[in-house]
Amino acid sequence: KNEVEQSPQNLTAQEGEFITINCSYSVGISALHWLQQHPGGGIVSLFMLSSGKKKHGRLIATINIQEKHSSLHITASHPRDSAVYICAVIEGNTPLVFGKGTRLSVIA
Amino acid sequence: DTGVSQDPRHKITKRGQNVTFRCDPISEHNRLYWYRQTLGQGPEFLTYFQNEAQLEKSRLLSDRFSAERPKGSFSTLEIQRTEQGDSAMYLCASSFGGGANYGYTFGSGTRLTVV
Secondary structure (H helix, E strand, C coil): CCCEEEECCEEEEECCCCEEEEEEECCCCCEEEEEEECCCCCEEEEEEECCEEEEECCEEEEEECCCCEEEEEECCCCHHHCEEEEEEEECCCCCCEECCCEEEEEEC | CCCCEEECCEEEECCCCCEEEEEECCCCCCEEEEEEECCCCCCEEEEEEECCEEEEECCCCCCCEEEECCCCCCEEEEECCCCHHHCEEEEEEEECCCCCCCCCEECCCEEEEEC
16 A cells, blocks of 8 residues: 655644645555645645656646655745645556645635 | 535534535545544545545444445545534545645535434
8 A cells, every 4th residue: 555645744834934844655656646634624736757758837846756756846835825735646447545644724 | 626525514413314525626636535523623534436446444433334436436425323523524536646746636525414
């Protein structure tokens, strides 16, 4: 079974700071998801990656398949970015395996 | 299509009661997944369906839990004789196929509180 580790578990940043959240996994995968969860809310998919890098607005996600590692970056962070960010991996046809999440608080 | 819908959003029940949750996936999606998330943890897999067939069940799914997807469309998750440890967010997701590239979409979840 894949083990998915995220770091840090909790992160507090000042508005405008550049933020990085890391995810590592133990077994080769076919793709990795970065997900966002607001308090009391459902989960929204931000990115699905199988290689390289993707960018959407102020969010950038990268993955290194050889090193089994992915990062999610947020540029010019804003209080509305405050949420839990979850990394999840998929191997072939199996259901997603999730990390425990990183709780981000951005302070104005 | 409005995405994956879950009903109810919140449920408070007394210990020992039975509860049933419903999930309506995206209509084109043939796979439907149930996950459970407790406070401070990532979601954990419970079970999934391809069309009406239940393909896999986690050992987390005790005999008090049952899930169905009778016509390959909506699904129900029933918990019998609820316990306080069942308090959690129950998340449903759907996808087409099962591979990584097929529109994995989550519902807003059903938050269960057992008192």
